[in-house]
Amino acid sequence: MKLLSSAYVRRLLHKKYVAVLGDSVNKDLVQILQNDDIWTGKQLKGKGDKSFANDTTDQQLVGFYFLTHVSSEYKENVLANFQHGPQPDVVIINSCIYDDSRYHEQSLQMYKNNLDHLFIRLTEVLSPKCLLICNTSMSVEFKAKGNFYSTTLADLHQLDVIDLHFHLRFKLHSRVNDATHSNQLAHRKYTCILMAHID
Structure with missing residues (x-):
């Protein structure tokens, strides 16, 4: 895997607004x-951080919108914000593991319908110039049917689809103790894959 530099990422995302939708930061x-x-x-263990790694920059904007369910009033508020500006240049949709792991079998059809509605919206x-990327979940212990x-x-x-499950299928050691989240090295690999896709 090619090493990723901060200077390269800053150039690639110069004056770009990247919006991340999902339940994984x-x-x-x-x-x-x-x-x-x-x-x-x-x-990695930090939850609900108001700030992370001096996350202020004049040249890039990264917005994270925490969605625990594909269908929610909050999701519609986020979409309304996009509609009225500023418009994102890149939208990354992370597979909703919260949805996937908590829906019962009979609710999977509802999940599919809600996901379809999200993509339509x-x-x-x-x-049309916005790059829409849908990520599958990373390798998790339970069967991620939503992928x-x-x-x-x-x-x-x-x-566009980035199949993180495929890319990290042999990186089972990168899972942390909860068997759902991955460590920082797996996330760096994902960032490399994501930047190569955007480029």
Whole structure:
């Protein structure tokens, strides 16, 4: 894997607004916009941080919108903000593990319907110039059924897909103790994959 430099990421995202939708925080993107360091295990455990890694920059904007469910009033508020500006240049949709792990079998159809509606609304609200990327979940201990549904629907809606489950399938050691989240090295690998895709 090619080493990723902070200078390269700052150039690539110069004057860009990147919006991340989902239930998994990509702190590494914030970190690498500051410097080449890999964030620490202590930072990994941080929850509800008001600030992370001196996350202020004049040249890039990264917004994180925490969605625990594909369908929610908050999601509609986020889309309304996009519609009225500023418009994102890149939208990254993280697979909603919270949805995926908590829906019962009979509710999966509702999940698929809600995901389909989200993709429709995004294409209605965002500029055609906006790069829409749908991520699958990283390698998790339980069977992430939503990966198949999200990638199939994303393909139907002509969204880009980054299959993180595939890229990290042999990195089971990168899971942290909860068997759902991944460590900072896995996140750096994801950032490398993401930046190569955007480039």
